[in-house]
Amino acid sequence: MKILRNLFYKSSRDLPTISILVPCYNSRETLPATLKSIQASIYRNLDVMVVDDGHEVRVEDIVKSFNDSRFRYFYKDNEGLGLTRNFGIENALGEYIFFLDSDDLIYPNALSSLMDYALAHDLDCVSGVTVRKNAETGIESEWFRSLYRTKRISTLENRLSQFDDTLSTNKLYRVEALKKHDIYFETGLYEDKLFTAKLYSKLERIGLIDERVYVWLVYGSETSITTSKSVANFQGRMTAINNLWRYIPEIRKAYQIAFYMNHDLLIYLREFVFYSQAEKDEIYETAKEFIQKHYHYIYHRLVPASLNRACLDALCDGDKEKFMYTADILSQIFQDEQKQKQRI
Structure with a gap:
């Protein structure tokens, strides 16, 4: 038929x-x-x-x-x-x-x-x-x-x-x-x-x-903070991630944590230099809660980039000072690269 x-x-x-x-x-x-x-x-x-x-x-x-x-x-x-x-x-x-x-x-x-x-x-x-x-x-x-x-x-x-x-x-x-x-x-x-x-x-x-x-x-510049990269937007993304967790196959969840570090959280880490200290604190606390809740799914080798990996380690250890320091470096490097691309 x-x-x-x-x-x-x-x-x-x-x-x-x-x-x-x-x-x-x-x-x-x-x-x-x-x-x-x-x-x-x-x-x-x-x-x-x-x-x-x-x-x-x-x-x-x-x-x-x-x-x-x-x-x-x-x-x-x-x-x-x-x-x-x-x-x-x-x-x-x-x-x-x-x-x-x-x-x-x-x-x-x-x-x-x-x-x-x-x-x-x-x-x-x-x-x-x-x-x-x-x-x-x-x-x-x-x-x-x-x-x-x-x-x-x-x-x-x-x-x-x-x-x-x-x-x-x-x-x-x-x-x-x-x-x-x-x-x-x-x-x-x-x-x-x-x-x-x-x-x-x-x-x-x-x-x-x-x-x-x-x-x-x-549309718009990607070298400054926008509505789509605000902390409120980050919290909306986190709500969606937490809701979809029940639909993800068990075998996928280690990869989902890696996707979070390599994509979902990275979007906001790249803009880290533009946030106020209170906003940085909020991002850290929210991300730390998520990572530590799902700690048993973490497979560190799935996060190959050194700065992403350092941020993941800091979240796992609850080391706020290391996270802030690393995220600022990651963000500044990314923003400098973006400005260089615009000059070319």
């Missing part, structure tokens, strides 16, 4: 509809480019839901100006990004859904490539490569490209490294599967972390393709 189903879709123009959820909040400047990237998509059978999440400055006129019958506009009370995506799941007309933020882009062949692999292997989810691009400089990097070297199917048995990709926006999902397995977003910052942890722990098979599908545009 599976083979016949795939042959039917490939031999007819009646391909499954993909619903695209575009959440908006103060998005007038960036939304037009996002919608243009959708219109440039090779895959044409689309249902595009543009949802204003309670902001007083609406985008309805922008949506209407595209004069595209596939575009549907919604306005609702402000609930945040995660619950807006849940709104998309519940209101999707398509068999599949894709999440696209209103300040990002998709590649023209993204949806067709994801759908081709989904149909060929009867998959409930297919994930592709995300490109992180600085909107001002055009400098690009690929998000965890090592996970997407070849086309393959990730199973529960071989998925440990897949937890590194915490993005929800580079994936095509079968709507029925999300509902069946109760895979929804929750409130709070870094809702993607918890959502993808649920996804990876509940779906038996997930497709991975080695093609670029999503452009994550980064």
Whole structure:
């Protein structure tokens, strides 16, 4: 039956509809480019839901100006990004859904490539490569490209490294599967972390393709403290990390601690020189509590960078003075490197 189903879709123009959820909040400047990237998509059978999440400055006129019958506009009370995506799941007309933020882009062949692999292997989810691009400089990097070297199917048995990709926006999902397995977003910052942890722990098979599908545009300078790197933001990230712990396979947890030191905490350590002493104290105490709570999962060799490793050792030992000293050095080196890159 599976083979016949795939042959039917490939031999007819009646391909499954993909619903695209575009959440908006103060998005007038960036939304037009996002919608243009959708219109440039090779895959044409689309249902595009543009949802204003309670902001007083609406985008309805922008949506209407595209004069595209596939575009549907919604306005609702402000609930945040995660619950807006849940709104998309519940209101999707398509068999599949894709999440696209209103300040990002998709590649023209993204949806067709994801759908081709989904149909060929009867998959409930297919994930592709995300490109992180600085909107001002055009400098690009690929998000965890090592996970997407070849086309393959990730199973529960071989998925440990897949937890590194915490993005929800580079994936095509079968709507029925999300509902069946109760895979929804929750409130709070870094809702993607918890959502993808649920996804990876509940779906038996997930497709991975080695093609670029999503452009994550980064705005603003990366050499000064921003809202996304504030201590409040750090605490939001910590809440998400603590919540997702129950979905992580036991064998993955040592790697999750390493990911915390090599990525989650490192984001804020790189900005350490910009924080006040009270903010530094808060970061230290929060990180120390997390590391010492999960001390038995720590495998030091998974944190190879010397300064990261020194910070981990300080957290394990409860040595605040060593942590502060090392974090300041790590941060200053990183900031000096960033300034040097800007001069080149």
